Structures are given as C-alpha cells and as structure tokens.
Amino acid sequence: MSEPRKLIDLSQMPRAPMLVVAGSTGVVYRNVVGGAARYVESLEGILAPVLFDDEPNSRVRGLEYGEGRGISSAHRRDLDAIFASLPSSQFLSVDADRLQDSCEAWIWVRVDTPVATALDSSSKYLGSIYGLGPTTGVLTWRRTR
Amino acid sequence: MIRARVRLWGLEAPMLVIADPAGARYFNQVGGTSCSQEELQGFLCPLDLDEAGYERLEKICGLPFLIDTASISNEVADAIDELLASKPSTAFVRVDRGRLAESYEAWVHVILEAGANAAVPLHGFGAARGVLTWPNSD
Numbered sequence: 001m002s003e004p005r006k007l008i009d010l011s012q013m014p015r016a017p018m019l020v021v022a023g024s025t026g027v028v029y030r031n032v033v034g035g036a037a038r039y040v041e042s043l044e045g046i047l048a049p050v051l052f053d054d055e056p057n058s059r060v061r062g063l064e065y066g067e068g069r070g071i072s073s074a075h076r077r078d079l080d081a082i083f084a085s086l087p088s089s090q091f092l093s094v095d096a097d098r099l100q101d102s103c104e105a106w107i108w109v110r111v112d113t114p115v116a117t118a119l120d121s122s123s124k125y126l127g128s129i130y131g132l133g134p135t136t137g138v139l140t141w142r143r144t145r
Numbered sequence: 146m147i148r149a150r151v152r153l154w155g156l157e158a159p160m161l162v163i164a165d166p167a168g169a170r171y172f173n174q175v176g177g178t179s180c181s182q183e184e185l186q187g188f189l190c191p192l193d194l195d196e197a198g199y200e201r202l203e204k205i206c207g208l209p210f211l212i213d214t215a216s217i218s219n220e221v222a223d224a225i226d227e228l229l230a231s232k233p234s235t236a237f238v239r240v241d242r243g244r245l246a247e248s249y250e251a252w253v254h255v256i257l258e259a260g261a262n263a264a265v266p267l268h269g270f271g272a273a274r275g276v277l278t279w280p281n282s283d
Contacts, residue, residue, distance in 0.1 A: 016157040
C-alpha cells in the first residue's frame with residue numbers, strides 16, 4: 001500500500017449513502033460514524049455514488065443499528081435485500097466476514113463491478129462503477145445523531 | 146492508482162472532482178439538453194452546499210447566459226463565485242476563468258485553494274484544479 005498523504009472528510013457529504021471502494025490511491029476518505037459513539041473511521045480508495053433513489057436511501061439509513069461496533073446478521077439480510085431490489089446497487093452485498101467491523105454509517109461491503117471500463121449498452125449492469133471486478137469497500141453516509 | 150470509471154449521473158447534490166492522476170475517471174452527462182459526456186480523472190469530494198445553495202446554483206445556470214451547449218460566461222462565473230464565497234466552507238473553490246470555454250451547465254472547471262482551513266473537506270492536496278459537477282437539467 002502506498003502511504004496516504006491526502007485526506008477527504010465526508011462529514012459534509014450529501015444525505016445519500018455513498019461507497020468508498022478500497023484501493024491504493026494515496027487518498028483517504030474519513031467519516032464520523034456509529035451514531036452517538038462518534039467513531040472516526042477512514043479508508044483509502046475512491047468515492048462513488050450508489051443508490052439513486054430517495055426511498056432506498058432512507059431505508060438504508062433508517063435501520064436500527066444500535067450503539068457501538070458490530071451489526072447483526074439481520075442487518076445484513078435487510079441491507080442485502082435493499083441492494084438486490086435496485087438495479088443500481090445489485091453489485092453490492094454486505095461483507096459477512098466484517099460484520100463486527102461495521103456500524104451505523106460504516107458498512108463493509110463486497111463490490112463486484114465489470115472488469116471493462118467501457119459502458120456496454122447490452123449489459124444488465126446499471127451500477128455506477130466500472131473496471132474493478134470483485135473488490136471490497138464501505139457504504140457510508142452522513143451520521144444522523 | 147486505481148483502474149476505475151465512475152458514472153455520476155445519479156448525484157444527489159453538487160460535488161467536486163479534484164483532478165489527480167491517481168484517482169478514478171469520473172464522468173457525467175452535462176450541458177443541459179445537449180447531454181454532453183465529460184470526464185475527469187481524480188477524486189470525488191463533497192461540497193458544503195445546502196439545498197438552498199444547490200437551488201441557487203441551478204438558477205444561476207438556468208439564466209439566459211447559458212443555452213445548452215454554450216460554455217459558461219463571465220457573468221455566470223461571477224454568480225457561481227459569489228455563491229461559493231458566501232460560506233467559509235466553500236470559499237476555497239472558485240471558477241477557473243482560463244477554462245470557461247470548457248465549462249458547461251453541471252460541469253464547471255474550478256481552482257481549489259484549501260490551505261490549512263479546517264472548515265474545508267480536503268486536506269493535503271495543496272493548490273489543485275478540478276470540476277464542480279451536479280445532476281444535469283436535461
């Protein structure tokens with residue numbers, strides 16, 4: 001991994017959840033998450049929009065995540081159902097191996113995008129990211145409390 | 146460096162792409178009904194423009210200064226700069242007057258001078274260039 005020297009703070013991000021895709025870019029995205037716990041989390045990579053409608057955005061943000069670190073398998077099931085219901089987010093799934101590292105506004109996910117960077121009009125893929133194949137990242141949003 | 150392209154058609158609010166060869170290639174549909182495709186390699190960054198600020202930005206670009214494929218005028222650039230200068234957290238962004246001819250509705254080239262201002266979202270980039278982009282009106 002390269003040594004990150006540049007930082008982008010996400011506390012002013014739009015309300016919609018966005019995706020930080022992990023990668024050696026030299027830029028770290030940082031957010032304050034975890035509800036009242038106010039954990040400062042960061043991840044090196046790139047930032048991308050993912051959910052393009054208000055209703056699923058509200059559903060993701062509105063789940064009861066509880067206090068502290070860790071989300072449950074029920075959270076995983078609910079989030080995966082939201083991702084699967086939208087053409088724009090079907091390339092996401094909650095990372096089952098990182099439930100304990102996730103919390104409100106900081107959800108570890110698996111990301112599976114086309115390997116090609118060119119848009120393919122014959123493809124059913126409607127996600128926002130192209131060119132990475134399978135990788136990991138974090139779904140994050142502006143803390144509500 | 147990361148080999149990725151990212152589509153910005155569904156942005157909820159105006160955001161910055163900070164030009165940087167180590168970042169992803171961000172592309173958006175811009176220029177009103179001309180639906181031009183523009184792309185810049187860099188890093189996506191939030192901007193502290195609230196709903197009222199976004200509405201004002203849309204109105205600025207809806208003025209008669211700007212018609213579809215026309216690039217933005219000095220009058221539009223003045224109005225955008227006035228909006229950005231109105232808050233400490235956005236005053237580090239100003240329109241790049243040297244690139245007005247390549248700037249359109251929803252895709253405005255900007256100069257970023259964050260310095261050590263704690264109110265701004267980016268740190269460690271120094272003087273940078275980029276674009277201010279938002280959902281196209283088409």
